[in-house]
Amino acid sequence: xxxxxxxxxxxxxxxxxxxxxxxxxxxxxxxxxxxxxxxxxxxxxxxxxxxxxxxxxxxxxxxxxxxxxxxxxxxxxxxxxxxxxxxxxxxxxxxxxxxxxxxxxxxxxxxxxxxxxxxxxxx
Amino acid sequence: xxxxxxxxxxxxxxxxxxxxxxxxxxxxxxxxxxxxxxxxxxxxxxxxxxxxxxxxxxxxxxxxxxxxxxxxxxxxxxxxxxxxxxxxxxxxxxxxxxxxxxxxxxxxxxxxxxxxxxxxxxxxxxxxxxxxxxxxxxxxxxxxxxxxxxxxxxxxxxxxxxxxxxxxxxxxxxxxxxxxxxxxxxxxxxxxxxxxxxxxxxxxxxxxxxxxxxxxxxxxxxxxxxxxxxxxxxxxxxxxxxxxxxxxxxxxxxxxxxxxxxxxxxxxxxxxxxxxxxxxxxxxxxxxxxxxxxxxxxxxxxxxxxxxxxxxxxxxxxxxxxxxxxxxxxxxxxxxxxxxxxxxxxxxxxxxxxxxxxxxxxxxxxxxxxxxxxxxxxxx
Numbered sequence: 267x268x269x270x271x272x273x274x275x276x277x278x279x280x281x282x283x284x285x286x287x288x289x290x291x292x293x294x295x296x297x298x299x300x301x302x303x304x305x306x307x308x309x310x311x312x313x314x315x316x317x318x319x320x321x322x323x324x325x326x327x328x329x330x331x332x333x334x335x336x337x338x339x340x341x342x343x344x345x346x347x348x349x350x351x352x353x354x355x356x357x358x359x360x361x362x363x364x365x366x367x368x369x370x371x372x373x374x375x376x377x378x379x380x381x382x383x384x385x386x387x388x389x
Numbered sequence: 390x391x392x393x394x395x396x397x398x399x400x401x402x403x404x405x406x407x408x409x410x411x412x413x414x415x416x417x418x419x420x421x422x423x424x425x426x427x428x429x430x431x432x433x434x435x436x437x438x439x440x441x442x443x444x445x446x447x448x449x450x451x452x453x454x455x456x457x458x459x460x461x462x463x464x465x466x467x468x469x470x471x472x473x474x475x476x477x478x479x480x481x482x483x484x485x486x487x488x489x490x491x492x493x494x495x496x497x498x499x500x501x502x503x504x505x506x507x508x509x510x511x512x513x514x515x516x517x518x519x520x521x522x523x524x525x526x527x528x529x530x531x532x533x534x535x536x537x538x539x540x541x542x543x544x545x546x547x548x549x550x551x552x553x554x555x556x557x558x559x560x561x562x563x564x565x566x567x568x569x570x571x572x573x574x575x576x577x578x579x580x581x582x583x584x585x586x587x588x589x590x591x592x593x594x595x596x597x598x599x600x601x602x603x604x605x606x607x608x609x610x611x612x613x614x615x616x617x618x619x620x621x622x623x624x625x626x627x628x629x630x631x632x633x634x635x636x637x638x639x640x641x642x643x644x645x646x647x648x649x650x651x652x653x654x655x656x657x658x659x660x661x662x663x664x665x666x667x668x669x670x671x672x673x674x675x676x677x678x679x680x681x682x683x684x685x686x687x688x689x690x691x692x693x694x695x696x697x698x699x700x701x702x703x704x705x706x707x708x709x710x711x712x713x714x715x716x717x718x719x720x721x722x723x724x725x726x727x728x729x730x731x732x733x734x735x736x737x738x739x740x741x742x743x744x745x746x747x748x749x750x751x752x753x754x755x756x757x758x759x760x761x762x763x764x765x766x767x768x769x
Contacts, residue, residue, distance in 0.1 A: 274390045274391060275390045276390060289390050293390050298434055298438050299439040299440075301727075302696035302697050322698050322720065323720075324438040324719055324720050324722065325433075325631075327700055327749075331391075349696070
């Protein structure tokens with residue numbers, strides 16, 4: 267399943283026309299202890315660059331931007347009781363929401379793993 | 390992803406390249422995440438804010454607060470001169486007993502909050518890091534030429550806080566009096582790990598603990614000795630902020646500013662009895678009038694339902710009317726729910742009042758509660 271990354275530290279794993287979105291391990295390490303995740307509602311239509319999701323850490327609230335446009339199909343309900351999953355499993359079990367891509371060509375502007383790692387190394 | 394509100398990383402960030410403090414390398418060697426704060430690189434966290442916060446509440450946390458300004462003020466007429474800029478009664482200030490005070494402007498607005506201690510021949514002040522240069526300029530302007538202001542820039546300032554702080558510190562301390570004999574808001578000089586130290590039993594976490602001034606060039610060795618004690622871990626600014634919020638203690642630049650006066654801030658204890666009667670401090674007319682009539686708004690504590698935290702700047706509502714603003718807010722690691730401090734109209738400041746907070750269009754239910762959120766455990 268190809269995974270793409272943004273300069274704002276979101277990832278999106280794409281399977282057909284479905285994408286799973288989360289924040290990267292680098293992002294969670296910068297945020298520190300995550301205490302709450304405000305998730306979008308299934309059915310919501312979001313545009314690339316919108317902020318449908320907020321991650322609260324002890325010290326800050328951070329927007330999560332949509333890497334691509336689409337319609338939200340599912341959110342990670344496990345985060346309600348265990349927001350710290352985003353710290354422990356940012357790029358697996360700590361995923362945030364799934365969406366149906368409305369414009370898959372938007373993926374072309376995102377980074378692959380190697381490019382993202384080089385980008386983070388330069389920060 | 391981007392931080393939208395961040396009281397630690399950005400709000401206090403100086404426009405210039407931050408300077409380094411005496412313990413900079415010491416923090417980096419312990420893998421602290423360093424951030425710009427009050428013009429300096431400061432450790433925001435080591436292992437994580439929640440773990441550090443809970444460690445301090447259960448054991449002892451070591452904080453580097455060397456960004457704060459340590460001033461020594463002496464010379465002929467120093468007492469009268471300081472009483473002209475602070476609402477303090479120095480006649481009742483016993484030696485070596487720190488007292489909380491406020492630097493006020495001509496309107497009674499708060500320029501800074503600070504600790505004042507009488508030493509043998511002068512007064513020792515500890516002021517906030519972000520305001521220290523303005524404070525020094527303000528004091529130079531308002532104190533007569535006979536009064537000398539020494540900025541003790543060669544001294545580091547650390548704090549050891551938590552219920553096991555006294556055990557750990559006593560093991561390393563010798564002095565004319567035993568460390569354990571100090572009570573809350575009393576201080577003395579000691580040898581700490583062989584180093585001359587001014588130690589007061591005070592702090593900013595609500596816990597028993599100590600604030601310690603030591604020569605900057607000995608600070609790393611003292612911190613090594615302290616962290617070799619099993620009770621002690623280094624703690625970053627992130628947990629310092631969550632601890633002081635739970636303790637209901639205001640943070641300058643957030644809960645206090647030139648736009649707030651001491652009465653609405655709930656700090657009338659800092660206007661000492663004689664000064665309430667006599668006035669003669671900056672902004673006395675306005676402050677004493679607010680004291681007599683009651684303030685138009687009050688600093689209150691709010692507990693929130695749910696897990697989403699309210700942040701500084703969020704509006705507080707009664708029904709659909711905006712009646713206040715959050716000045717500090719975050720998740721409480723000790724209570725496991727969000728808490729906040731806010732200024733709200735006096736009519737809505739009573740304990741138990743149900744309000745809502747507008748966070749990004751969401752209405753978060755909140756209730757006015759007494760401060761502190763977590764009981765103080767000072768050694769009185």
